[in-house]
Amino acid sequence: MSERYPNAGPYKDRHGRTRWRFRRSGKTIQLPGEPGDDAFEAAYLAAVEGRPARAKPTARITRLPSATAPRSLRAAWRLVPTRLPEWQRLGPASKLRQSRIAEGFLASKVTEEAELLWGDVPVADLRRRHLRTIIAAMSDRPHAARHLLVVIKRMILVALDEEWIDTDPSYKLRHRPEYVGRKAWPESVRQQFEKRWAIGTTPRLAYALGLWLGNRRGDIATLTPKAIEGDKIRIVQRKTGRELVLDITPMLAEVLAAADLSGPTILKTAYGEPFSINSLTGRMADWTKAAGIPPGYTLHGLRKTLGKMLAEGGATTRQIMDTLGHTAIAHAELYSREAEQERLASDGMKAVVKLVASRKT
Numbered sequence: 001m002s003e004r005y006p007n008a009g010p011y012k013d014r015h016g017r018t019r020w021r022f023r024r025s026g027k028t029i030q031l032p033g034e035p036g037d038d039a040f041e042a043a044y045l046a047a048v049e050g051r052p053a054r055a056k057p058t059a060r061i062t063r064l065p066s067a068t069a070p071r072s073l074r075a076a077w078r079l080v081p082t083r084l085p086e087w088q089r090l091g092p093a094s095k096l097r098q099s100r101i102a103e104g105f106l107a108s109k110v111t112e113e114a115e116l117l118w119g120d121v122p123v124a125d126l127r128r129r130h131l132r133t134i135i136a137a138m139s140d141r142p143h144a145a146r147h148l149l150v151v152i153k154r155m156i157l158v159a160l161d162e163e164w165i166d167t168d169p170s171y172k173l174r175h176r177p178e179y180v181g182r183k184a185w186p187e188s189v190r191q192q193f194e195k196r197w198a199i200g201t202t203p204r205l206a207y208a209l210g211l212w213l214g215n216r217r218g219d220i221a222t223l224t225p226k227a228i229e230g231d232k233i234r235i236v237q238r239k240t241g242r243e244l245v246l247d248i249t250p251m252l253a254e255v256l257a258a259a260d261l262s263g264p265t266i267l268k269t270a271y272g273e274p275f276s277i278n279s280l281t282g283r284m285a286d287w288t289k290a291a292g293i294p295p296g297y298t299l300h301g302l303r304k305t306l307g308k309m310l311a312e313g314g315a316t317t318r319q320i321m322d323t324l325g326h327t328a329i330a331h332a333e334l335y336s337r338e339a340e341q342e343r344l345a346s347d348g349m350k351a352v353v354k355l356v357a358s359r360k361t
Helices: 038-049 073-083 092-106 128-136 142-161 187-196 202-213 217-221 250-257 277-290 299-312 317-324 329-360
Strands: 008-012 018-024 027-031 232-236 243-247
Touching: 018 038, 027 038, 073 092, 073 142, 092 142, 128 142, 187 202, 187 277, 202 217, 202 250, 202 277, 202 299, 217 277, 217 299, 243 317, 277 299, 299 317, 299 329, 317 329
Parallel strands: none
Antiparallel strands: 008 018, 018 027, 232 243
16 A cells, blocks of 8 residues: 555556556555556545546546545544534634644645645545654654644544544654653753843843743733833733733843833834744744754743742742743643752752761761
């Protein structure tokens, strides 16, 4: 069976010639020509959709944008908004982001050489090896792979509920097993960045907002001067809709005092315009590279850095939640447990050193 054409594969006929056939559910359909030929592509698409193929297609098939093959991945996605309660609990921004990811995937080709789109693939033909290949191709973009896997899982869940399939090909499949998450910035890396980018520069302002507010890149990019209220700053999180009122620390106040707060946002490009969320991620990668910092230290890593500093400073789990805007206590407890482990381990090793020293006297 071919990876490029699921359920189809070549074979040798009795004359030794290579031919292609499509097999599914005990049925075999002969495919004319070779992959890439108009006749082959039309016959393969017809076989996937479960309809008869034209004997002699005279033109390339043109699919209407609204066309949906029965029981296909696109058909499953169209049922997601009405069939999945999990979808209804998402915020508008999350729904929009996942819809864009899903539509981009469904409109992409199964392979560069094939005409078949992922949206036309029957869910029953989706195999675990297909998903692993998709994820492997995105190994350099683990977060994008994770988001894509989320939307594909939604399609699979609908297909299971509709009884189009009996098993979940994505069961326990991880977007990147070796990935350990965004890294917190250690003090040495923070000092390196601060040495390269002085107060008054845009990189230093983005860094300070990310570190001392501890919020996501979208919240930082859209923050306006009106959010500053004396020694406080008000943030409405885009992801959760939660409103946070945070202290402006002396470290952040020093950077804000040197910034141009004439609007429209606190953080602006060289042209005086707001950063887009994606461009801000790319610019931070450029700024860390210019500072000689290895890849992996991101804006979200600064959010983790503040969480770690809060825990090490003795902040309670509830204080961490209300500073970072976490809605689940489990996220905040990760910081507390890590800090507590370090303190207990340090105290334990000091006890060992004391014991060894006492035996020598």
